[in-house]
Amino acid sequence: MRHNQYRKTDRPRAVNRKRHADNRERSAIGVVKGDTVQVVRGDDKGKEGKVLRVYPKTGRVLIEGINIVKRHRRARNADEQCAWTTTAPRNASA
Structure with a gap:
């Protein structure tokens, strides 16, 4: 008889149900x-x-003109501006 090393037969299958306990239904925003x-x-x-x-x-929601953040990146040229402002997502309950 061949032994299947990928199938764990020494424990009950109900143990795997804990893995999906956090997959709850999301509430509507x-x-x-x-x-x-x-x-x-x-x-x-x-x-x-x-x-x-x-x-x-x-x-989260993205709202126009709310939660403005400044983003940066390294300049490619010496005269290039590498900072800009944009809106970031915000928690929907706030």
Whole structure:
């Protein structure tokens, strides 16, 4: 009789169910692209903006003019500017 080294027969199969315990259903964010929203917490509290993109897996939204960050990269030329500002995704509950 051949021994299958990839099949573990010395333990019950129910043990593998723990692996998928964290795969719960995601809750709906409640906003869609194009909605106008107001920030209720954080540095941008009270500001309004239009939703540009929704990230349902992470529960974040990209809002126009909110959560502005500065990005940098190394200059290719000496006279080239390598810093720019862009909007970063923000938690949907805030």
